[in-house]
Amino acid sequence: MRRPLRTHGYRAATAVALACALTAATQQGAQADPQTLTDVQKELESLYHRAEVATDKYNAADGKVKAQKKRVGSLDSQVRTTEAKLTRLNSLAGAAARAQYRGGGMPAELQFALARDPGRALDNAGLALRAQQNTQNLLTDLKTTKSALRTRTDEAAAELKRLQASRHAMATQRRTIEQHIAEAKLLESSLAAKERQRLADLEKKQSDQAQAKWESxxxxxxxxxxxxxxxxxxxxxxxxxxxxxxxxxxxxxxxxxxxxxxxxxxxxxxxxxxxxxxxxxxxxxxxxxxxxxxxxxxxxxxxxxxxxxxxxxxxxxxxxxxxxxxxxxxxxxxxxxxxxxxxx
Structure with a gap:
């Protein structure tokens, strides 16, 4: 026969506090008003298990937030690098245009007609045209890349906010579980030293029995x-x-x-x-x-x-x-x- 739980001279205020804590636990799905050591043990196991689940979920959410922060930082860095390349190429293109202006801005056809060496003039004109076209193509590609990176960065930042909100929810849930842990500690403290030892002995007995069954x-x-x-x-x-x-x-x-x-x-x-x-x-x-x-x-x-x-x-x-x-x-x-x- 299981012995009833003894509280050994609880003061009225402590008893009321314990009753309130157990009522809160009941609202969260835990057993209320445990009457035996076995019930106390189950109550504690349930509360601590839920605490561990909440902790694991919070840790997972926190890990996702940290990884997403790194991703957003990396994308921001790529955007800045692309912007620096665009600025440099725009500067080079501007310098080339100014050089052409200082040279008279003579059309390539006229330069070819007046040149002493038409073949070299044609080669130079072709090279200049290709260089100009390559620069323009690169500028276009960089602008497209910048736009795509900015879109990805904005999307990543939005995902980061969602993950941070999820982490906040997990933190809130964990704080709720922390209240349950306080209830569990209050429950443990309500036991006299002899009862706590009996509870520890009960846990060890069950552990040893489970181990023996496994080893068998x-x-x-x-x-x-x-x-x-x-x-x-x-x-x-x-x-x-x-x-x-x-x-x-x-x-x-x-x-x-x-x-x-x-x-x-x-x-x-x-x-x-x-x-x-x-x-x-x-x-x-x-x-x-x-x-x-x-x-x-x-x-x-x-x-x-x-x-x-x-x-x-x-x-x-x-x-x-x-x-x-x-x-x-x-x-x-x-x-x-x-x-x-x-x-x-």
Whole structure:
């Protein structure tokens, strides 16, 4: 029989605040008024999971904004370069026209008729005509290029505004989730120390049971134990971060979120991978779980909202969630979606 949740002498104001927080959570689809440790655990898992999803989406939106800013900057630079070429060519064309004027502006036909060497005059006239025509063609091409670049720049700037608006929406959503995290922390703080320990024990028990079930399939006899030099470097980097706190959107050096840890670990190994767990799942090479090796990344949950680096022996290193620290834990302690390999 599950024991009821004890609050051990809550003051009335604290109890009211907790009730209000749980009411807000209910409006967002979370369970309200949890009565058992299991319910509390589910409540916390739900809130932290939604927080991680929101963080991943914000990171993805922020990455798109940064990339688009670079694109707009590059296009602006191309426009300025084209404008400089146009100015220079216009100046040269003007200089040529002034030189012709100073030379009397004599038509090519008359120059040919009066020349001592008609053949050379004809050649000179032809060269001048071709040069003039080439300059005019180049001017026309540059004007067309400038117009096209300006159109692309305007379109890119409009897309940047759209992406910035999307990022703002993701930031707003993240702030809402932060409120849910505050509710979760309030919920945790409502438990007496003995109850918090029982909750931690319950989490560990469930984690151990899930790991034991996974290992009972014989999976550890199938997965690889050797890794590449790059994989070793990535694992070594992740191991050096153990004990550092989880912070939303952090990529080190003092704190990390889950995908911040894995992306920086592989960057330390000389391999650039996508920033978020969703993008890592979408863009990196998928490998069967039984073929994974140390250094590969394990993606968790159906929405690919969490990621960890596999270090061998059935263990992972990950940045779990707010309030926790980078640590080593059983690979099957969460719902495995699949495995990706950063190396080609």
């Amino acid at each position: 399939t014989g999976i550890l006899k199938k997965v690889g134990t050797d890794t590449t030099t790059a994989g070793q470097k990535a694992i070594a980097f992740a191991a050096q971060q153990i004990g550092k706190p989880y912070v939303w959107g952090a990529e080190g050096p003092d704190s990390f979120d889950c995908s911040g840890l894995t992306s920086q670990a592989w960057l330390a190994a000389g391999v650039t991978i996508p920033r978020t767990s969703e993008m890592q799942w979408a863009q990196l090479k998928h490998v069967p779980i039984e073929d994974m090796r140390p250094g590969d990344l394990i993606i968790y949950f159906s929405d690919a909202s969490h990621v960890a680096i596999y270090v061998g022996g059935g263990d992972i290193i990950s940045a779990p969630r707010p309030g926790r620290y980078v640590y080593k834990s059983p690979a099957a302690s969460m719902q495995i979606l699949g495995v990706v390999r950063p190396e080609a």
